[in-house]
Amino acid sequence: MTKRIVVLGGGTGGTLTANRLHRHYKVHRVDDQRVEIVVVDQDNHHVYQPALLFVPFGLTSRQEFVRPRTEQLHPDIEFVEDTINHVDTFRDTVVLDGGRELAYDVLVIATGATLAVDETEGLGGAGWNENVFTFYDLAGATALESALDSFEGGKLVVNVVDMPIKCPVAPLEFCFLADWYFTERGIRDKVEITYATPLDGAFTKPIASAALASLLEEKGIKLLTEFNTGTVVGTDTDGDGKRLIGYDGRELEFDLAVVVPLHNGAAYVGRSEGLGDELNFVPTDPHTLQSKVKENVFVIGDATDVLTSKAGSVTHFEGEVLVSNIERFLDHEPLDTSYDGHANCFIETGFGKALLIDFNYDTEPLPGHFPTAVGMPLLKESRFNHLGKLLFQWVYWHALLPGRDIPGVGADMPRHGKQRSNNEEAMV
Amino acid sequence: MSTATLAGTQVTLNAEGFFDDPTQWTRDMAVEMAAADGIGTLTDGHWKVIEFMRREFLEKGAGPTVRMLGKVSGVSIKELYQLFPKGPAKTAARLAGIPKPKGCI
Numbered sequence: 001m002t003k004r005i006v007v008l009g010g011g012t013g014g015t016l017t018a019n020r021l022h023r024h025y026k027v028h029r030v031d032d033q034r035v036e037i038v039v040v041d042q043d044n045h046h047v048y049q050p051a052l053l054f055v056p057f058g059l060t061s062r063q064e065f066v067r068p069r070t071e072q073l074h075p076d077i078e079f080v081e082d083t084i085n086h087v088d089t090f091r092d093t094v095v096l097d098g099g100r101e102l103a104y105d106v107l108v109i110a111t112g113a114t115l116a117v118d119e120t121e122g123l124g125g126a127g128w129n130e131n132v133f134t135f136y137d138l139a140g141a142t143a144l145e146s147a148l149d150s151f152e153g154g155k156l157v158v159n160v161v162d163m164p165i166k167c168p169v170a171p172l173e174f175c176f177l178a179d180w181y182f183t184e185r186g187i188r189d190k191v192e193i194t195y196a197t198p199l200d201g202a203f204t205k206p207i208a209s210a211a212l213a214s215l216l217e218e219k220g221i222k223l224l225t226e227f228n229t230g231t232v233v234g235t236d237t238d239g240d241g242k243r244l245i246g247y248d249g250r251e252l253e254f255d256l257a258v259v260v261p262l263h264n265g266a267a268y269v270g271r272s273e274g275l276g277d278e279l280n281f282v283p284t285d286p287h288t289l290q291s292k293v294k295e296n297v298f299v300i301g302d303a304t305d306v307l308t309s310k311a312g313s314v315t316h317f318e319g320e321v322l323v324s325n326i327e328r329f330l331d332h333e334p335l336d337t338s339y340d341g342h343a344n345c346f347i348e349t350g351f352g353k354a355l356l357i358d359f360n361y362d363t364e365p366l367p368g369h370f371p372t373a374v375g376m377p378l379l380k381e382s383r384f385n386h387l388g389k390l391l392f393q394w395v396y397w398h399a400l401l402p403g404r405d406i407p408g409v410g411a412d413m414p415r416h417g418k419q420r421s422n423n424e425e426a427m428v
Numbered sequence: 429m430s431t432a433t434l435a436g437t438q439v440t441l442n443a444e445g446f447f448d449d450p451t452q453w454t455r456d457m458a459v460e461m462a463a464a465d466g467i468g469t470l471t472d473g474h475w476k477v478i479e480f481m482r483r484e485f486l487e488k489g490a491g492p493t494v495r496m497l498g499k500v501s502g503v504s505i506k507e508l509y510q511l512f513p514k515g516p517a518k519t520a521a522r523l524a525g526i527p528k529p530k531g532c533i
Contacts, residue, residue, distance in 0.1 A: 162495050226515060228494065230506070247509040262495065278499045 002034045003330065006094055006104040008084060009266075010041035010069040012049075012401070013301030013315040014110035020323040020403035022074045030330045038078045038102060040094065044069050047138060048396055050312065050389075053170055053348065055141035056148050056258075057181050062138070065393070072401045084111070087272040089294045106296050106326055109282050111266040113166055113302040113310055119262045120161050120229060127234020131242055132257045135174065136166065147256060148181065153190030154255030159244055161229045161262050162198050166302055166310045169357075171195065171260050172202065172212055173348040179219045180350030193220070196227040196244065196252055205364035208357055211379050215349060224252065232259065263310070265303055281305040286361065287337040289322045296329065298322055308341040308361060316400055317342040320411040323403075342413040344370070346389035354385035360413040368418040371408050375417060435460050446521065446528050450485065453525025461523050465514075473511050474523075477503055481517075481524040491521045491529040 005021060007014045018039050025035035051065035070079050082096040087107065094102040115136055117124040123132065135141040158175050165171075175195050182188040195202070195216060201209035202216060202223055216223050230247040233240075234257070244252045244259075264270075265280030275293055276282050283292040284304040291297040300322050301315035308314050321339040328335055341361030346354045356376050357365035369375040376385055399406050429448065432441050435456035440448040447453055458478060462470050470478070480501045485491045494517045498505035508516035517529045 163493070228509075228515070230509075247505060248513055248515075278496055 002036050003030050003105045004103065005035060005037050005106045005108065005326065006102050007037065007039045007108040007110055008087075008094065009110035009112060009301075009303070010039045010046065010073070010079065011110060011112055011301070012312050012396075013112070013303075013319065014039055014041070014108065015046065015069070015072045015401045016316065016319045016403045017108055017110060017300060017323060017326075018077050019072075019074055019401065020319060021326065022077055023403060024323070024327060026076070028327075035330075036078065037076075038080060039069075039073060040080045040082060040084060040096065040102070041069055042081070042083045044079075044081055046072055046401075048393060049166070051393065052135050052138065052141045053173055053177070055138070056133075056135050056144040056174075057177055058145055058149070062142075066138070067397070072397070084266070084268040085271065086268055087275055089272070089275060089297060092296065104296070106298065106330065108322070108326070109269075109291070109297065109299045109303045110301055111269070111303050113164075113263040113281075114266055116262040116264045119264075120232060120259075122232035122234060123161075123259060123261060125232075125234060126237065127232075127242065130234070131255070132232060132234040132259060134259055134261055135170075136260055144258065148178075151191075151256055153187055155192045155194070155253055157194050157196060157244065157252055157254040157257045159196040159227070159229055159252075159257060160198060160260045164310055165260050165263050167345070168203070168309055168311075169345050169347045171197075171258075172216075174258060175216065175221050176219060176350040177348060179221060183351075188220075192222070194222040194224055194252065194254075196224040196229075198226065198228050200225050205359065207367070208359075208365040208379060211355075211367075212347075215355075215381075219350075227252065229259070232257070263302075269303075277305055286341065287321075287339050288325055288335040289318055289339060290325060290329070290335060298326055298329075306341070309343045309345070311343055311345060312396070312400075313344040314342070317344075317411040319403070338412065340412055342411060344409075346385055346392070348386065348389060349381050352386050353381040353383055354389050355379060355381055356385045356388070358413060358418070363413060363415075363418070366418045370417060371414045373417040378418065444522075444528060447525040450482075450525045450527075453482075457525065458523045465519070465523075467512070467519070467523075470523075471511075473503065473507070474520075477501060477508065477511060477516065477520045478524045481520045481526060485521075485524070485526040491517065491524070491526050493517050493529050 007018045018037050046067050046069040048065040051060050054060040082098045085095045085097045087094050129143040133144040160171050182191045202212040203209040228247045229244050231245040233243050241253045269276035269280040282299045284299040286306040291299050300318050302310040325335045344358045348354045358370045359365040367379045439452045481491050512519040
């Protein structure tokens, strides 16, 4: 007899979880039984998603950021390439579209978020990949590269339809890079850039929101807040121009629109009785990462409904607690409740610089330094942060995915080095 | 934080006008706030949304976003904006006496 852990999804969360579990269970047993680990994904292409931001600006190429999933997993981990039909949590079984059924002792859901292009009227229809693009998938980012290349001036609108989205800072980074890109091409004065967001500021949390809003202003990028896109008119069929129409009736004209579509959890979650919420995200305990659905189901990364960013850094920090809790669960021990919502993002600001933000469930992004008082500057543009962002891709393939600890960067948010906010003194 | 008198009772509101303590809320207060907001008389449609927001908050500890409202309240997003032109989730949450819905970060 063996115990089986099935991991759904071979992206950031699934890969690092499977590799960490493998390292533990190659020497440990559960109730005197061997533990086998199976990873399921619909294809064998692992995309380093942060690179998608750089594709439209011609700053990276596919061979640098797409690698086989199987090469990121330890060879003793079984990889199954198939689409998931549904999960039967009553029978502890995953049913694949190819007909195979995988019974599990523990299930890890790591299937991330998907783009729900069709949920916005007009998006994905007329003008899609001609005048209206997204850089949130490889096909869109690639199509956008040629569109930017032939763009000679006019109105560029960058729009987030609604939250939650993956990497909430990416659309802002796109604006900053567009400012840099058109400056380099010598046509910045011919391009009007507008960032239209459903939020009431540039970002969610007050201090970072104010810092990012002044950066937009410095770079001459217009900020339009509380804009809720209802309809996208991607070709000028009615003589009123290409435009985004808000639910409140406001219209925003564009020559080129870069839209971040609505996000849902994976479709099979919706087909699995009792597994997901209305958006197909899986209700998850924010501190243990055990699902609220059944005690042998754990969730990591973008697939959860926890209130922190959907981002690779979050997934990385969640990984430590998640793996420890799977081990504890199988050993019939109480779970570790220490995941604090830690997120850490480099924000590319163009011209070879970047900002860094670091926060968790309770502490908003603050100025200071990371991880200690002499580290990288927080909430402040610096070349050091830009280099950090570039170097991170190496760290991702060689340390994060194999499940190795990154020196100096732990799962808990470091407080040392952060300047306190007025209302937060009691917490530090 | 500030105090206001709504429907003859003193309540505590935060800087954005949301209730600090949802238990202080009464239906008469919603009627008064709607009139002051320019929404006018609250119709059955408004009440359906306000009651739904309150129920969700009491069950889940957070008010739904517009997108969730559109999926689960039985009122489409277009209709929601007709009822609450300045933003359905925010306005309805304020009128329902619950905190501002948190967009994910």
